[in-house]
Amino acid sequence: MIHVSHLTKYYGDYAAIQDVSFDVPPGKIVGFLGPNGAGKSTTMRILAGFLTATSGKATINGLDVFWDNLEVRRNIGYMPESCPLYTEMRVNEYLDFRAGIKGLSSSQATQRINYALERCWLTDVDRQIIGTLSKGYRQRVGLADALLANPPVLILDEPTAGLDPAQIRATRDLIRELGREHTILLSTHILSEVEATCDSVIIIHRGQVAVESTLEELKSSVGKKAQIVMVVSGYRDPNMFRAVEGVIDLRIKENQRDDTIELRITTHDVADTAPRLCECAAKGNWRILELRIDRPTLEDLFVQIMESEPTPV
Ligand SMILES: Nc1ncnc2c1ncn2[C@@H]1O[C@H](COP(=O)(O)OP(=O)(O)OP(=O)(O)O)[C@@H](O)[C@H]1O
Ligand SMILES: [Mg+2]
Structure with missing residues (x-):
């Protein structure tokens, strides 16, 4: 049109x-x-x-x-x-x-x-x-x-x-x-x-x-970069989650006040990796307090594009 x-x-x-x-x-x-x-x-x-x-x-x-x-x-x-x-x-x-x-x-x-x-x-x-x-x-x-x-x-x-x-x-x-x-x-x-x-x-x-x-293509391209956020509690070494199959990157944020730890996990396949992380948590006697998928929003994508040099299509 x-x-x-x-x-x-x-x-x-x-x-x-x-x-x-x-x-x-x-x-x-x-x-x-x-x-x-x-x-x-x-x-x-x-x-x-x-x-x-x-x-x-x-x-x-x-x-x-x-x-x-x-x-x-x-x-x-x-x-x-x-x-x-x-x-x-x-x-x-x-x-x-x-x-x-x-x-x-x-x-x-x-x-x-x-x-x-x-x-x-x-x-x-x-x-x-x-x-x-x-x-x-x-x-x-x-x-x-x-x-x-x-x-x-x-x-x-x-x-x-x-x-x-x-x-x-x-x-x-x-x-x-x-x-x-x-x-x-x-x-x-x-x-x-x-x-x-x-x-x-x-x-x-x-x-x-x-x-x-x-919008669908854009959302799915953004969705691929989704992260798993897992909040666990337990006095153990959270680095054990690095060994879980599918984990590309793991960022650990320890809470100073108690034993809760927030794990931010980057993976190519959220659906496959999330159950494996749960298995790992169960084996290691971690308590899972929260498990969620953090998908970048359109706003994240927009800011990302604005910060990069334009590549005309
Ligand atoms: N009449 C004009 N003479 C000179 N420069 C102009 C004129 N009109 C617009 N520009 C410049 O052209 C560029 C694009 O302006 P435009 O108004 O199209 O932006 P925009 O995307 O609509 O921005 P905004 O979100 O602020 O509305 C700007 O750098 C603006 O300063
Ligand atoms: Mg304008």
Whole structure:
């Protein structure tokens, strides 16, 4: 649905994005991640037709974002990072004005405005002057605007930034629901949001794509590096666990106050090694107080990627 190929954007002699390529398949929700300044908003603005690229190509629904700019805009709902709202207008006036720009007939506009107001929890403030709305409510107006023309593709640049925790959760549910009808490219810094809503992720780092993967693949690649954490008690030498088959590395943390010891075990195969560790503990008369698998989170992976040099894929 969205196809990006070797996209590069220079601001003067600074490359904000360089040779960026990725695909967003139809009907999917794709998380667009990366640290501040990575190039997410730049890429999204190019896709939305608000910025021209220095080189490369991007198409949405088969339409070239440079050559078919107006047609592309009809196919997307774009929610920019900071919504350029007309602060002196009322919410309903603004949405009506935007519906006009998007070419909706007046009956379509009424229907879609009501829909968007309702979906974005704005019905109660529809007559309020935008300038008097809180930041979170303004964000919602931006999202309502993106939904107005019922576009097949939504490009949402940090839609939950500035929202309170309850609204973040509600927006996340809304995005998941919208994903049934729309293809969505979503940038965010909230990794739990990505895990809860996205089918796949693109991680951009220093203007280049560092990871493009489904969430499942990413989780399973992270899962391989899982550790077994075992808390045991007993006054014996815990180094005996090193000899257990499958143990690659063992880190021992002794508790100063009692005889409990935390063992962190790295293994290639958690399922095989855990029972062997239990057997070893039983033979050595250790008491097992806790046994758990510690899987690195998406956040761990993200930090790991950010600390490494980007290797474009
Ligand atoms: N108009 C501009 N002129 C010069 N440099 C710019 C301009 N817009 C963005 N940049 C630079 O391009 C880089 C990418 O910016 P961009 O806004 O795309 O990052 P981002 O990934 O969206 O970051 P954030 O998470 O902070 O929103 C940054 O280094 C930024 O300073
Ligand atoms: Mg940004």
